[in-house]
Structure formats: C-alpha cells, structure tokens
Amino acid sequence: MTASVMAASRNPLAALWWVPRGVVFGLMAFFIFGPLFNMLLWTVAEKWYFPYSLPLEYGFGSWAKVFAPRGGAVESLTNSLVVALLTVVVSLALAIPAGYALARLKLPLRGLILLAFLIPQAFPNLTVYVNVARIFYEIGLNGTIPGVVLVHVSHGLVYAVWIATAAFSAIDVELEQAARNIGAGAMRTFLDVTLPLAAPGLMASAIFVFLESLDEFTGSYFVGAPDVNMLPLLLYTAGAGGNYQIASITALLLLVPSILFMLIVERFLKADVLSRVGH
Amino acid sequence: MERDGFLELRGIASRYGSNEVLSDIDLSIAKGEFVALLGSSGCGKTTLLRLLAGFISPSAGQVKVRHRDVTHLPPDKRGMALVFQSYALWPHMTVAQNIGYGLKLKGVSRAGIASRVAAMQSLLGLEGLELRKPAALSGGQRQRVALGRALAIDPEILLLDEPLSNLDARIRLTVRHELRALQKRLGITAIHVTHDREEAMVMADRIVILNGGKIAQAGTPEEVYNRPASAFVAAFMGAENVLSLNGAPEGGEFAIEAGPASAAGSVPLAGRPLTAGPVEARFRPEAARLFAESEVAVIGPGITFKGEVAAVSYPGGHWRHVVRLGQAEVMADAGHAFEPGTRVAVHVPAESLFLFNSPSAAPASTVSRAPTGRVYA
Numbered sequence: 001m002t003a004s005v006m007a008a009s010r011n012p013l014a015a016l017w018w019v020p021r022g023v024v025f026g027l028m029a030f031f032i033f034g035p036l037f038n039m040l041l042w043t044v045a046e047k048w049y050f051p052y053s054l055p056l057e058y059g060f061g062s063w064a065k066v067f068a069p070r071g072g073a074v075e076s077l078t079n080s081l082v083v084a085l086l087t088v089v090v091s092l093a094l095a096i097p098a099g100y101a102l103a104r105l106k107l108p109l110r111g112l113i114l115l116a117f118l119i120p121q122a123f124p125n126l127t128v129y130v131n132v133a134r135i136f137y138e139i140g141l142n143g144t145i146p147g148v149v150l151v152h153v154s155h156g157l158v159y160a161v162w163i164a165t166a167a168f169s170a171i172d173v174e175l176e177q178a179a180r181n182i183g184a185g186a187m188r189t190f191l192d193v194t195l196p197l198a199a200p201g202l203m204a205s206a207i208f209v210f211l212e213s214l215d216e217f218t219g220s221y222f223v224g225a226p227d228v229n230m231l232p233l234l235l236y237t238a239g240a241g242g243n244y245q246i247a248s249i250t251a252l253l254l255l256v257p258s259i260l261f262m263l264i265v266e267r268f269l270k271a272d273v274l275s276r277v278g279h
Numbered sequence: 280m281e282r283d284g285f286l287e288l289r290g291i292a293s294r295y296g297s298n299e300v301l302s303d304i305d306l307s308i309a310k311g312e313f314v315a316l317l318g319s320s321g322c323g324k325t326t327l328l329r330l331l332a333g334f335i336s337p338s339a340g341q342v343k344v345r346h347r348d349v350t351h352l353p354p355d356k357r358g359m360a361l362v363f364q365s366y367a368l369w370p371h372m373t374v375a376q377n378i379g380y381g382l383k384l385k386g387v388s389r390a391g392i393a394s395r396v397a398a399m400q401s402l403l404g405l406e407g408l409e410l411r412k413p414a415a416l417s418g419g420q421r422q423r424v425a426l427g428r429a430l431a432i433d434p435e436i437l438l439l440d441e442p443l444s445n446l447d448a449r450i451r452l453t454v455r456h457e458l459r460a461l462q463k464r465l466g467i468t469a470i471h472v473t474h475d476r477e478e479a480m481v482m483a484d485r486i487v488i489l490n491g492g493k494i495a496q497a498g499t500p501e502e503v504y505n506r507p508a509s510a511f512v513a514a515f516m517g518a519e520n521v522l523s524l525n526g527a528p529e530g531g532e533f534a535i536e537a538g539p540a541s542a543a544g545s546v547p548l549a550g551r552p553l554t555a556g557p558v559e560a561r562f563r564p565e566a567a568r569l570f571a572e573s574e575v576a577v578i579g580p581g582i583t584f585k586g587e588v589a590a591v592s593y594p595g596g597h598w599r600h601v602v603r604l605g606q607a608e609v610m611a612d613a614g615h616a617f618e619p620g621t622r623v624a625v626h627v628p629a630e631s632l633f634l635f636n637s638p639s640a641a642p643a644s645t646v647s648r649a650p651t652g653r654v655y656a
Contacts, residue, residue, distance in 0.1 A: 172365070172367065174363050174365055174367040175367050175369055175370075177332075177334055177354070177361075177363075177367065178361070178363060178367040178368075178369070178428075179369075179380070180333075180334075180353070180354040180355050181332055181333075181354050181355070181359070181360060181361045182355075182360065182380060182381035182384065182428065182429070182432060183355045183381050183384045183385065183432060184355055184380075184384050185353075185355055186353075188384065192380070193369055196371045197369075197370070197371060
C-alpha cells in the first residue's frame with residue numbers, strides 16, 4: 001500500500017496502473033472463458049437467434065437429439081473411444097521397449113532416432129494423409145478401425161516414445177542392478193522395479209496419446225470416413241451445417257476427457273521426468 | 280578356514296576403451312575373511328567390486344568361488360550380495376518389501392519371508408519400520424535396510440561399496456563396529472571398498488591397497504601399517520614426512536651417511552631389498568621424537584635430524600611441530616610444545632623409519648599431505 005502511495009506521489013499516472021492491468025486480465029479471461037461459456041450456453045439453448053445476446057429458451061432437447069440412435073453421436077463416441085484406447089495400447093507396446101532401449105543402451109545416432117519420431121509431424125498432415133488413404137485403400141485398410149488406429153499411432157508415437165524414454169532415463173540404473181544382484185533375472189527386474197517406477201511417466205504418455213487420438217481430425221477424415229465416423233467429424237459436420245447445439249454438445253464431449261486427463265497428467269508427470277524429455 | 284580357493288581372483292584385468300582400469304589382480308580370499316579394498320578415487324577399487332558382482336566383465340583373468348569359474352555368470356546367479364554406496368533401495372517398496380524381495384525371488388513362502396524379515400529387522404534395529412517407504416527413513420536407517428536386503432538372502436559373499444561414506448561421522452564410527460561384529464557372527468566373507476584408511480584398519484582382517492589398478496600391497500592392518508612395501512603404501516598409510524638420504528647395506532644393517540641436517544646412523548635391513556645409493560626415507564609425525572638440541576639423545580638405533588621449529592599447533596593429544604631441516608620440512612609430535620625458532624633434534628627410531636630406493640619415489644608424490652594425517656582423495 002505505502003509503496004503504491006509513494007509511487008503515486010512521485011508520478012500521478014502510476015495510480016492508474018491497475019487500468020491497463022485490469023484490461024489485459026479481463027481480455028484474457030474473456031478470450032479463454034468467453035468461448036467456453038458460449039459453448040455451454042449453446043448446449044442448453046432451445047431457441048437463440050440474432051439480435052438476442054442470451055438464449056430465448058433453455059432445455060435439453062438437443063442432448064436427446066444427439067444421443068438418439070439416428071443422431072450418430074453414440075456411434076462416433078464409441079468409435080472415438082475404441083480408436084483412442086487401441087492407439088494407446090499399440091503406442092505403449094511400441095514405446096515401452098523403444099523407450100527403454102533409448103534410455104539404457106548406448107545407441108549410435110540416438111538423437112537422430114528420437115528425432116525420427118517427429119517426422120509425421122514435420123510435414124503438412126493433409127499431404128501425408130491423402131497418400132496414406134490411397135495406400136490404405138489399396139491394401140483394404142481404408143475405412144477400418146485398424147487403419148485409423150495405425151494413422152493415430154504414427155501421430156502419437158512421438159509423445160509416447162519421448163516421454164517413455166524420459167521416464168526410463170529418470171530411473172537410477174543402480175536400482176535395477178540391486179535387483180539383479182539379489183537374484184532377479186533381467187525380465188523380472190524390469191517387471192518388478194523398472195516398470196513400476198516408470199509407471200507415472202508411462203501413464204502420462206498414455207494420456208497424451210489418448211488425447212491426441214481423440215482430437216485428431218485429418219487422418220480420421222481421410223482414412224476413416226465415411227465408414228468409421230469419429231467425434232471430431234461429427235463436430236465438423238454439425239458445425240458446418242449451422243447446428244450449433246449439436247456442435248457444442250460434441251465439443252463438450254471432447255473437452256471433458258481433455259480436462260480430466262490434464263489434471264491427472266499434472267499429478268503424474270514429475271519435474272525429473274519432464275526435464276529429460278527429448279534428451 | 281579354507282585358506283585357498285574360497286574366492287579367487289586370477290590375473291584380473293579390466294579396460295575401459297584404451298584405458299586400463301585394473302591389471303594383474305591376483306587375490307585369494309578365505310571363507311569368513313573380511314577384506315578391505317583401500318585406495319584413493321580412480322584406483323579401480325569400485326571397478327573390482329562391480330566386476331565381482333558381475334556388472335562388469337573382466338578383459339582378462341578369472342573369478343572363482345569354491346574352484347568354480349563364475350567369471351561370466353550373470354549378476355543374479357552369483358550369490359554375492361552388494362550393498363550400494365547409494366543404498367539403491369526401491370522407492371516404491373516398503374522396508375519389509377525391500378528386505379523380503381530376494382526371498383520372494385527364491386520362492387520362499389509368505390510366512391517364511393515374514394519371519395526372516397522380522398529377524399533381519401531385530402538384528403539391525405529396524406523394528407516398527409516395516410511399513411515405511413525408504414523416503415521416510417533417515418540415512419542410517421536406509422543403510423541398515425540396504426544391509427538387511429543383502430543379508431536376508433544369506434549370501435556367501437557380502438560386497439560393500441563404501442556403505443558408510445554417506446553417514447554422519449559419529450554414526451559411522453559405531454556402524455563400523457556393528458558391521459564388523461555382525462560379519463563375524465554370521466561368518467560371511469566380506470569385501471569392503473573404502474577410501475578411509477582408518478575404516479579399513481578397524482574393520483578388516485586383511486587390507487588390499489590398490490594404486491593405479493594394481494595391488495600395491497596386501498596384508499594385515501599391522502603389516503601394511505608397519506611394513507609398507509612401497510613408498511606409495513607408506514605415504515598412503517600416513518608416513519607423509521619424506522626426506523632423501525644416502526646409504527648402503529653393510530652386513531645386516533643399512534648404513535646411512537651423514538647429511539646436511541642429519542647425523543650418520545644405521546638401521547637393521549630386516550630383509551628389505553635396499554641397494555646402495557639415494558634412498559627415500561618416510562616416517563609418521565607421531566613416530567618421531569623431539570628433543571631440544573642441547574639435550575643429549577642417547578636412544579636405540581635410528582637416525583637423528585637437526586633443525587629448527589617453524590610452527591607449532593595443537594591438534595589434540597599432543598603438540599604438532601613443523602620442523603625445518605635444511606631445505607626440507609617435516610612434521611613431528613611431542614608431549615610438550617617447543618617455541619618456533621627453537622633448535623631441535625628429531626629422532627626417528629629404526630622400526631618407524633621406512634626406506635625405499637629412490638626410483639620408486641615417483642608415485643608417492645601423488646598423495647597430498649593432510650594435516651590430520653588422514654588421506655582423503
């Protein structure tokens with residue numbers, strides 16, 4: 001208090017410092033929470049048109065429509081969850097051995113190998129997935145769940161492998177040696193010591209992969225549609241058709257797992273693992 | 280005790296790239312023996328221990344237990360339990376799970392594990408801590424859990440990698456004796472790596488001093504302390520005063536010529552392979568006796584130097600003097616203080632004067648002089 005009073009006596013304008021600060025924070029809050037609030041309103045709006053700044057009628061009519069058998073939401077939600085879970089399983093099955101090898105073995109070109117997992121992200125998605133779709137079409141993978149899972153795995157593997165590598169390097173080798181020394185074989189050591197200690201990091205990488213898969217649009221569109229419809233696709237169709245209620249409800253469905261998982265990640269990912277990502 | 284062949288190392292060598300970490304290690308350890316591997320950092324002592332545990336393969340040589348070659352067995356098939364310097368306790372397991380893990384691997388029944396873990400806890404004073412995680416233990420307790428985990432599997436050979444170095448100085452002194460008493464009671468063969476001379480002296484039946492990846496000397500604490508085989512060992516064991524003298528063997532004696540600061544004298548050779556020429560003389564500050572120059576020192580065989588007190592301090596128990604002998608300076612202890620500037624005579628008895636032919640002097644200079652007489656490197 002005294003400091004601000006003194007500052008004010010020196011410079012009368014300093015007393016008004018809260019004005020720009022208030023404006024900046026207000027704008028930030030508006031840009032973050034405004035759209036979210038707008039979306040929430042849309043999910044319960046029955047009637048809402050132009051000159052009115054708030055809905056005219058509230059209700060859960062759109063929810064019934066979305067979850068009706070013909071609404072397609074249940075199918076998309078199931079598809080999205082199945083694909084996301086399978087993507088997590090496949091990614092971890094690849095990332096656990098790869099991450100362990102990258103963390104423990106003295107591999108030549110280790111940095112290059114880690115970088116290679118970034119390649120799917122390095123090129124414009126559209127070009128890549130159009131061609132993937134063409135190839136998948138030839139081998140009969142187009143429009144199938146395994147096809148979409150494969151595309152999502154190629155996309156999510158960078159998170160899975162990088163975080164798994166970091167999680168394994170954060171474990172002191174002596175902890176494994178202690179188990180070997182006391183009579184545990186290599187596999188037993190991995191299962192009893194390494195894996196439980198790496199679990200929080202692996203959990204976090206699983207969550208990242210899950211969220212990536214849930215959100216992914218381009219690949220799902222080119223490889224999945226129209227046989228395998230996913231949640232983002234439903235959102236796109238509804239949004240493009242001007243059906244904001246359905247678009248908002250779909251967006252909310254996508255948002256809930258994201259927020260839940262971000263909270264879990266924040267709990268599980270410790271600084272010692274994070275500091276090793278990409279090293 | 281089967282003196283030969285319980286644990287045998289034959290011609291062990293280990294290299295890291297082009298760097299030879301260990302070479303020509305020959306050692307035979309009896310069952311129930313407590314051997315200390317002593318040396319400064321980088322001497323290869325930890326490498327040797329890890330090689331025994333099976334984490335490193337030797338580039339040459341053999342490790343045998345009861346005449347069975349174990350050189351290339353994986354770590355889990357060796358029956359040697361290692362206590363790590365970092366303790367390496369598994370943070371996701373409780374104290375009881377840490378101690379019982381080795382038994383679980385052996386397929387011991389749940390009740391069997393519980394009773395063995397309880398026995399270990401009472402042996403090591405860990406009662407009531409079985410459900411704690413390592414993070415909730417003090418340093419001393421962690422050290423005990425690490426020891427308990429190693430002892431629970433009833434190992435034939437216990438390997439200790441500086442397990443006391445992370446403890447408080449006061450706890451360390453009691454743990455030394457506890458550890459030694461435990462080892463004797465259980466009759467386990469123990470190999471203890473340390474850089475602490477006193478720790479090795481107090482705990483071990485036999486001390487193996489390593490220098491530059493080779494065994495510099497192996498013997499009982501009394502042998503390495505009183506009959507160092509080389510200038511390096513003498514310096515490492517605290518004989519930090521060094522002077523150069525000239526002399527030649529005469530019959531059973533080694534006759535030392537008078538020098539600028541010393542009178543002529545002679546000491547028994549006692550089987551030492553000394554040849555005529557310059558020799559390096561080493562002795563401990565506490566072995567020297569200090570007199571005022573005017574006093575007539577008529578004492579047994581040995582050598583007397585004359586010089587001037589440069590400084591005096593009281594480290595406890597006795598007064599420590601820095602005495603200038605011509606160009607050189609030595610440290611000598613006495614029961615009472617001599618003022619700086621006093622002319623004094625320093626007498627070193629024959630049995631405390633270590634003589635080495637000068638060419639071997641080179642490695643000795645790598646040992647730094649520590650005022651307490653202990654060498655930490």
